[in-house]
Amino acid sequence: MVTLLAENVYWVGTVDWSLRHFHGHELSTHRGSSYNSYLIKDQKTALVDTVWGPFKDDFLEKVSSLIELSKIDYIVINHSEPDHSGALPALMRHIPQATVIVSKQGEKSVPGHYHQQWNFQPVGNGENISLGNNQLVFLEAPMLHWPDSMFTYLTGPNILMPNDAFGQHYATAFRFNDLVNQQELHQEALKYYANILTPFSKLVLKKIDEVLAMNIPVHMIAPSHGVIWRDNPLQIVTSYQKWAQQEPEQSAVILYDTMWEGTRTMAYAIAEGLAEKGIPHKLFHMAVSDRNDIITEIFKSRAIILGSPTLNKGLLPTMMPILEDIRGLSFQNKIGAAFGTYGWSGESVGIIEEHLNHSNIPLAAEGVKAKWQPDEDALHACRELGKNMAGEISKNEKTPKTTV
Ligand code: FEO
Numbered sequence: 502m503v504t505l506l507a508e509n510v511y512w513v514g515t516v517d518w519s520l521r522h523f524h525g526h527e528l529s530t531h532r533g534s535s536y537n538s539y540l541i542k543d544q545k546t547a548l549v550d551t552v553w554g555p556f557k558d559d560f561l562e563k564v565s566s567l568i569e570l571s572k573i574d575y576i577v578i579n580h581s582e583p584d585h586s587g588a589l590p591a592l593m594r595h596i597p598q599a600t601v602i603v604s605k606q607g608e609k610s611v612p613g614h615y616h617q618q619w620n621f622q623p624v625g626n627g628e629n630i631s632l633g634n635n636q637l638v639f640l641e642a643p644m645l646h647w648p649d650s651m652f653t654y655l656t657g658p659n660i661l662m663p664n665d666a667f668g669q670h671y672a673t674a675f676r677f678n679d680l681v682n683q684q685e686l687h688q689e690a691l692k693y694y695a696n697i698l699t700p701f702s703k704l705v706l707k708k709i710d711e712v713l714a715m716n717i718p719v720h721m722i723a724p725s726h727g728v729i730w731r732d733n734p735l736q737i738v739t740s741y742q743k744w745a746q747q748e749p750e751q752s753a754v755i756l757y758d759t760m761w762e763g764t765r766t767m768a769y770a771i772a773e774g775l776a777e778k779g780i781p782h783k784l785f786h787m788a789v790s791d792r793n794d795i796i797t798e799i800f801k802s803r804a805i806i807l808g809s810p811t812l813n814k815g816l817l818p819t820m821m822p823i824l825e826d827i828r829g830l831s832f833q834n835k836i837g838a839a840f841g842t843y844g845w846s847g848e849s850v851g852i853i854e855e856h857l858n859h860s861n862i863p864l865a866a867e868g869v870k871a872k873w874q875p876d877e878d879a880l881h882a883c884r885e886l887g888k889n890m891a892g893e894i895s896k897n898e899k900t901p902k903t904t905v
Contacts, residue, residue: 774887
């Protein structure tokens with residue numbers, strides 16, 4: 502079913518209720534997602550973004566229910582990633598004469614995906630195209646989150662279509678933010694930011710400042726995933742400004758894997774030390790936990806405490822993906838520590854500490870190693886590690902005890 506956003510502006514996307522993994526298997530999407538495309542009928546007709554390829558038939562049917570495909574003049578591809586451009590080849594088979602509007606970087610990346618000689622029109626920051634009564638204004642947004650990303654703003658109904666920015670992987674029955682469960686919406690918007698936009702936080706702040714300085718009215722923010730922000734649309738901008746500051750709450754996450762319960766026992770002793778000092782914390786056993794949910798918890802927390810036994814002079818393999826995420830996401834304002842059991846060589850704690858160093862996360866407590874199973878001395882050292890971390894976490898008076 503298509504949805505009317507404003508006079509002659511329609512959502513023609515697809516809700517993907519069954520999506521559970523995105524980017525191959527990189528990102529969990531427990532609540533599905535949507536691929537949002539917008540049709541604007543004016544003297545000229547424009548489509549802003551398409552949908553992922555497997556949903557091309559549904560997409561073409563929706564668009565065709567509103568207009569003959571041959572009447573489409575412009576297709577704006579804000580970002581070449583296939584979840585938004587995937588239906589473009591099918592669409593272009595019907596309308597090979599249509600103009601495909603792309604950012605300067607998109608002029609390379611869209612052909613790079615499809616290897617077709619379509620009628621591309623690259624646009625720069627602030628350029629616009631008249632549709633008749635209203636205009637499309639293009640704002641480059643490089644690295645939010647690809648080099649080719651741009652926002653499209655529609656004058657008249659004043660709708661900002663920022664593609665991935667302000668989106669959520671959230672399949673819903675209704676298209677607008679005021680019609681869905683607010684807690685779920687917040688959780689999915691935060692998870693999206695933490696997992697996708699964290700490394701680009703400085704650019705997020707810069708782009709928001711730039712758009713706010715333009716003083717353009719924004720009546721709706723219509724991203725390419727999830728719901729459209731029509732009720733107090735700037736609330737998600739305010740949330741992004743806050744998240745981009747990366748000021749964590751006074752809390753900790755303990756991430757560990759274990760072979761024969763020794764490292765788990767150490768994790769629980771560290772938790773006792775944190776609890777004794779009143780620091781909220783969560784423990785995650787990596788072998789049974791969702792990596793992307795953990796990233797959201799890391800994003801919120803001041804301290805990351807990681808534990809692994811030594812296996813083959815290294816870590817348990819389940820620890821490696823999260824360490825790679827911690828490095829790649831470039832978290833700011835974190836502190837870290839390491840712990841783990843060993844039998845003979847005992848490299849695990851040093852390896853974790855090295856990963857934290859490479860991630861620019863300072864070590865705030867001495868790591869704890871326990872030979873075979875932790876004895877009472879080792880568990881005491883773990884409780885002390887927890888207490889020391891608690892002391893470091895509490896040092897920052899500016900750090901809020903909880904965040905939204
Ligand atoms: Fe960067 Fe939703 O694709």
